[in-house]
Amino acid sequence: xxxxxxxxxxxxxxxxxxAEAWVFDLDNTLYPASSNLFDQIDHNITTFIAKNLQLxxxxxxxxxxxxxxxxxxxxRGLMDHHGIDPVEFLEYVHDIExxxxxxxxxxxxxxxxxxxxxxxxxxxxxxxxxRVIARLGVGHHFEAVFDIVESDYVPKPEPAVYARLVExxxxxxxxxxxxDDIARNLVPAAVLxxxxxxxxxxxxxxxxxxxxxxxxxxxxxxxxxxxxxxxK
Numbered sequence: 001x002x003x004x005x006x007x008x009x010x011x012x013x014x015x016x017x018x019a020e021a022w023v024f025d026l027d028n029t030l031y032p033a034s035s036n037l038f039d040q041i042d043h044n045i046t047t048f049i050a051k052n053l054q055l056x057x058x059x060x061x062x063x064x065x066x067x068x069x070x071x072x073x074x075x076r077g078l079m080d081h082h083g084i085d086p087v088e089f090l091e092y093v094h095d096i097e098x099x100x101x102x103x104x105x106x107x108x109x110x111x112x113x114x115x116x117x118x119x120x121x122x123x124x125x126x127x128x129x130x131r132v133i134a135r136l137g138v139g140h141h142f143e144a145v146f147d148i149v150e151s152d153y154v155p156k157p158e159p160a161v162y163a164r165l166v167e168x169x170x171x172x173x174x175x176x177x178x179x180d181d182i183a184r185n186l187v188p189a190a191v192l193x194x195x196x197x198x199x200x201x202x203x204x205x206x207x208x209x210x211x212x213x214x215x216x217x218x219x220x221x222x223x224x225x226x227x228x229x230x231x232k
Contacts (some may be wrong), residue, residue, distance in 0.1 A: 006027075017215075019116045020116050021121070021172070021177070022178075023120075024118065024142075025180040025181060025182070025199075027132075029121075030132070030133065037096065040097065042064075048089060048092050049061075052082070052084060055213040065076075067081075069205070072211070090124075094124065098171060099131060101133070103137045104137060107222070108136075109141045113230035117143050118142050119144050121165060121178070128228050146165050150164075162189055177196075179196075179201075180197075180209065181206050183208060183210035184215045186214060196215055198210055
């Protein structure tokens, strides 16, 4: 899908207004990718690999991206191939400055008007999630965070993780909306029966599988979309 193409929707408005649960990704979804917050995490991941595997920066970056594309997260590849401690990894890579993320009063109001249970489903950590949503000022809206630790370090888009999320919180997939900036992460959700919303950021890796039948709705700005949706 072209990143400058207009947003599309294959989902009826009722699937949003009648949703009983909402599942949101965190990074580059609840806050805009333009903040470049994830660039700090990306940099820390490469640094971690360079230090722990004793690699030059370019080689460490190559390992990072290879594992990310093959396993869903770089951490999973490092665990499987190098036995790294996931707790140490998560603490290191999420040691970032949150000032690029601005408080989001419009998102706060939209989430307040949005009916249904709300969850965060992230390949990051709960600590990182709580810091970011506190910075945004929206943390009080979410019933729970289902993070990479809760999934036993198995990342999206592994289908078994979605099934675990549904079972743990007794979510009905057919009345649930999932929102993510990585299109392929939405495929297992759609297979379960969820309505999917892809937040288009312009990244190549986020766009993979964005033209599939499993992407029901496309938006460029989650805050504007939710504000408009809940104002009707």
